[in-house]
Amino acid sequence: MALPSSSKLMNARLPLLICLGLGAAGLGIWLATGLLAGEAPAPVVAPRPAAAATLAEPRWFSSMPEAGAARPGPGMLSAKKAPVYGRNGRVIELGGLSIAQYIGTRIAAARSGDARAAYEVYQAESVCAANEDPVADYNDPAELAAFQAERKELSALCAGISPAQVQERLGFLNLAARSGNKAAQIDVYMEGPYGRSVDLTQNPDDPIVKQWKDDALAYLKQAGDQCDHFALALLSTVYDAGQITERDLRTSMAYSIAAAIPRKKPVTQEQLRDRFGEELSADDFAGALALGEQLGKQACPARP
Template identity: 50%
Template sequence: MTATRTIVFGSAAGALVLAAALAWLRAPAAVRPDAPAAAAAPAQGGARWLDPAMLPAVAPAPARADFVTADAMPIYGRNGRPVDFGGKDAARYIDERAAAARTGDMRAAYQLYQAASACAAAAEPLPEFADPAQGETFRRERARVAALCAKVSPVQLQERMRFLARAADAGNRDAQIDFFMEGPGGKPADPTASADDPQVQQWKQQALTYLQQAGNQCDHFALGLLSNAYDAGQVVARDPARSMAYAIAAADARHRPLTEQQLRERFGDEVAPADFAAGVQAGAALAHQACPAG
């Protein structure tokens, strides 16, 4: 029987899960593992940026007063993508991007979100690690990011969601996915626990729309998240047949179509036999709509 999945929104654990998912789902097919074993890595603290072998020595601090210690290694936003602060502290970097974003620069708007999301993640509770050494590495990196973000205000952290929405409205697929992954208001939350909250309801509708827009641009990660959303039933009413259709579209977008046997093993216990063929057809239609070029 297919296990119902839970979506993790806006948390440090969720960041690790998404970082691993991005590394697997967005990598070229030739270098992605076929088995989903990589998904277990975050639970062991195994995200790439936590590998001690990837930690070079810290470079000396530049002389300029508005610069901080040069990055020893990339800093990642909550979405698992790297943020280049250019040697500046986070508050200054965010202020500069905010000024540009307010004049209509949507690239700056997304860069602002990225930076602020890294700072927001640094303020969250630490996840648990099975390996103490990896946990210590994570704590050192968390402290480094916290120092970089020391002058960032709560207002700057909260405004990241407004700028993220503007980037998503402008058609930035990464921003559309990030809005969904951030959760309601960009705070750790269980959408089912506050389902009647008008703000949560508005976020659900907006987040689902963004995912659909990204999926319609043949983004296989967005299509996969839609499959998960219809399976989990937290953001939208649970619909196994719809989940299967999006799973088909996501696999086709990755040029790794699912076989009928794979579909039956994953969804056969949840989708009625009479609905199975219709679900397969719906998945093919979604794939053609999202990726008309194949």
């Protein structure tokens, strides 16, 4: 599926968050931490991976708001001066402060190991990181003009923030992830090893990339075990794509089943057969069904 014009703006800010051939995604529509206005209705079945070097995402992210919709993209300000959105799509309540002022009230605590302050600093610095991402091509000059106006406004908001501060956000993010913050754990995967667009097929022996792959997979599993449907869906896609771990379609299908539990929108065997049936034997398909039920109970023990 080609990128829709409304997704190009997201692509401009989130180069690592491009679906494998399925369109760019804004994370604000899925986050359960105060941002979700309504979940997309697509079933929790991972897409077939395409040959690409960007990180994989579940396909329901292609259900993006149309251009001009009320919800702004990551790092954007709405026409009504709504709260700023970070690179991951989560809202950041700056309370009228600039990014530098906001960080200044939290940086000491963050550097002393306060996980909450560290994540807040990461979020704020991610606004400035998103604002430096490449500009996508626009078919509509009005959309481009709006984007440029928003970028100019955010550049003023980021005044005084250095490139070193933008890059240090990854250290604060990892501190928050180690503390068990599931939002941060998901963001570690979404940011990638360097916090920018990177070809994961190049330099596979890079120690930073190798460590990130191990950490990202472990953090997604930790977040999934907190009954986070997005983390579970990402795990399905990760095992399907084979980018950060060996491809395992049986496990991918199992996580698709588990991801449906917190959404309360179970996938049918017909949907699963349409997606996975051609590549899985009858025994592996049955095994994936059983593993999916097991993973779902492990992740969401309180759910029926």
